Amino acid sequence: xxxxxxxxxxxxxxxxxxxxxxxxxxxxxxxxxxxxxxxxxxxxxxxxxxxxxxxxxxxxxxxxxxxxxxxxxxxxxxxxxxxxxxxxxxxxxxxxxxxxxxxxxxxxxxxxxxxxxxxxxxxxxxxxxxxxxxxxxxxxxxxxxxxxxxxxxxxxxxxxxxxxxxxxxxxxxxxxxxxxxxxxxxxxxxxxxxxxxxxxxxxxxxxxxxxxxxxxxxxxxxxxxxxxxxxxxxxxxxxxxxxxxxxxxxxxxxxxxxxxxxxxxxxxxxxxxxxxxxxxxxxxxxxxxxxxxxxxxxxxxxxxxxxxxxxxxxxxxxxxxxxxxxxxxxxxxxxxxxxxxxxxxxxxxxxxxxxxxxxxxxxxxxxxxxxxxxxxxxxxxxxxxxxxxxxxxxxxxxxxxxxxxxxxxxxxxxxxxxxxxxxxxxxxxxxxxxxxxxxxxxxxxxxxxxxxxxxxxxxxxxxxxxxxxxxxxxxxxxxxxxxxxxxxxxxxxxxxxxxxxxxxxxxxxxxxxxxxxxxxx
Numbered sequence: 001x002x003x004x005x006x007x008x009x010x011x012x013x014x015x016x017x018x019x020x021x022x023x024x025x026x027x028x029x030x031x032x033x034x035x036x037x038x039x040x041x042x043x044x045x046x047x048x049x050x051x052x053x054x055x056x057x058x059x060x061x062x063x064x065x066x067x068x069x070x071x072x073x074x075x076x077x078x079x080x081x082x083x084x085x086x087x088x089x090x091x092x093x094x095x096x097x098x099x100x101x102x103x104x105x106x107x108x109x110x111x112x113x114x115x116x117x118x119x120x121x122x123x124x125x126x127x128x129x130x131x132x133x134x135x136x137x138x139x140x141x142x143x144x145x146x147x148x149x150x151x152x153x154x155x156x157x158x159x160x161x162x163x164x165x166x167x168x169x170x171x172x173x174x175x176x177x178x179x180x181x182x183x184x185x186x187x188x189x190x191x192x193x194x195x196x197x198x199x200x201x202x203x204x205x206x207x208x209x210x211x212x213x214x215x216x217x218x219x220x221x222x223x224x225x226x227x228x229x230x231x232x233x234x235x236x237x238x239x240x241x242x243x244x245x246x247x248x249x250x251x252x253x254x255x256x257x258x259x260x261x262x263x264x265x266x267x268x269x270x271x272x273x274x275x276x277x278x279x280x281x282x283x284x285x286x287x288x289x290x291x292x293x294x295x296x297x298x299x300x301x302x303x304x305x306x307x308x309x310x311x312x313x314x315x316x317x318x319x320x321x322x323x324x325x326x327x328x329x330x331x332x333x334x335x336x337x338x339x340x341x342x343x344x345x346x347x348x349x350x351x352x353x354x355x356x357x358x359x360x361x362x363x364x365x366x367x368x369x370x371x372x373x374x375x376x377x378x379x380x381x382x383x384x385x386x387x388x389x390x391x392x393x394x395x396x397x398x399x400x401x402x403x404x405x406x407x408x409x410x411x412x413x414x415x416x417x418x419x420x421x422x423x424x425x426x427x428x429x430x431x432x433x434x435x436x437x438x439x440x441x442x443x444x445x446x447x448x449x450x451x452x453x454x455x456x457x458x459x460x461x462x463x464x465x466x467x468x469x470x471x472x473x474x475x476x477x478x479x480x481x482x483x484x485x486x487x488x489x490x491x492x493x494x495x496x497x498x499x500x501x502x503x504x505x506x507x508x509x510x511x512x513x514x515x516x517x518x519x520x521x
């Protein structure tokens with residue numbers, strides 16, 4: 001007789017438990033978790049093969065200090081030489097389709113200083129491209145600097161101002177949380193990220209004290225030699241971000257960053273990671289974990305992270321550490337997200353961060369982790385992640401996510417399949433299911449059983465329920481449709497003849513889904 005252990009995974013719950021932070025009007029209230037529903041928003045402007053892309057030779061040089069408004073010409077290709085500063089009161093306007101190449105020898109970098117502005121408004125058909133000046137076949141991580149934007153929003157550094165990381169002269173921070181540094185839309189940044197000195201790196205996109213009236217959307221950072229994105233304080237919001245084959249962290253937040261980010265995807269190369277430890281999220285209040293205010297408290301929603309370990313047979317760089325490393329008194333919040341294929345999933349590091357998690361000031365909610373060697377750094381993270389109000393889940397294999405081809409480094413397809421567990425699962429979807437044909441009080445018995453299982457459930461209305469039993473490889477080993485009546489129902493599945501192992505029992509209709517994890521010993 002096989003022993004079957006059942007754990008009910010609550011997929012749909014009480015909408016009243018949603019934190020106000022995720023009800024902000026900035027967020028589009030979608031029904032799915034992860035970055036993608038039925039639309040691939042990367043199509044048409046993202047580039048998964050920049051190493052082999054032919055770019056025109058540079059015809060004009062940009063260097064030194066820009067002190068008056070500069071408008072570039074999309075018919076020309078530009079070369080950034082050295083640190084190029086857009087000074088206070090000046091702006092640089094970059095038309096759609098413009099290509100700007102970074103000089104390797106002089107570590108070309110574009111820095112927008114406090115009071116300066118950038119207007120880089122690409123389009124889906126004509127994105128703006130910052131890329132290496134090296135020839136095809138010679139491009140690599142850190143060929144040039146990157147894009148640095150400094151604003152006047154609040155940071156938590158003593159005195160309210162700091163010199164930006166990476167070597168430029170520029171300072172960031174102030175008292176204007178609604179400051180505008182301009183627009184970045186449909187922009188690709190490729191092969192940037194230079195470590196000038198230890199802990200003094202230029203990231204793909206560095207945002208220091210950038211204010212909320214700055215527009216940032218549809219950005220792809222590829223092959224970056226340090227963090228793809230790093231926010232140092234500020235309040236800027238962003239949508240539709242891609243971090244592709246980065247070196248260090250994908251999304252790094254500190255020094256009091258309080259912005260909101262929705263729809264972001266990161267895809268990693270299993271062979272490339274940084275000696276400092278590569279993570280998807282790294283988040284600190286500051287370097288010492290102080291209580292300096294404003295506290296780092298960004299809100300991320302609908303992020304999909306496809307880590308280096310597509311399956312258990314893939315060997316990854318030993319410098320990969322955690323999908324989420326939340327430490328040093330951070331109060332980061334992440335909702336409606338998917339993290340896959342990392343050596344360790346969640347690490348809430350230190351007493352201050354753990355206290356924030358216990359108090360719900362640090363939040364991970366409505367999130368799935370899959371295909372991790374270790375899902376949790378300790379029992380604290382395990383207990384936190386599986387607390388009933390968080391509505392989180394783990395899947396043993398990435399294939400159970402039923403996402404088309406997300407680990408393909410040459411042509412990823414991030415769209416979920418029709419029966420993917422990421423669909424109809426978001427924190428906002430809960431507000432709608434109260435009027436749907438929802439199931440509750442689900443249980444399965446007897447425990448243990450041999451080849452027959454009875455499922456008890458309470459249904460609000462009459463209708464068909466689809467029953468599927470899926471093995472750990474993602475193969476459906478049993479499927480049936482049975483009719484339920486309003487009220488208490490008992491459904492029986494028999495002749496299972498299960499092998500020992502983990503199974504997932506899915507009960508669904510067109511409106512809602514519940515999953516029961518089944519472990520056969």
